Amino acid sequence: MLLASIMLNLFFLSFLGIRYAQNRSPVCIDRRITINGLIASLPREDQKKFAQVLQQDKPRYWDQLLAIGVKRAALDKAVLAPEFALDRVQADFRDWQVSWNDFMTVFGMTLIDATARISPQGRQALIQAFPNHPHCN
16 A cells, blocks of 8 residues: 555656646645545545545556556666666666556546546645645745
């Protein structure tokens, strides 16, 4: 579950990156954002609906999620090697990126489906869960 939370956090960080690119304004990345925190930020009637979709679709995205962890571990190992091998790090980075893209291809639809099932107030709460001030604490 911790790995799933980490991977979902990476998804939300990429979301912030997209917002940054679209707005051309600074975006604060709050490392305290977690999937459980996002669920908790939803109105009570939306929490179960949102979490239920994520849980139901877990068999569809779980293998890709695990692959991200494996590829990231390989990248970390390459970066931390006593002799920095640029080609190895670049290859491991590309592999990690591909695993992330594979995951997002599947999980992105799950996230959209989960968001579609919650109220307008819940969708607003999801957006507000991300800090939008460039100097957040």
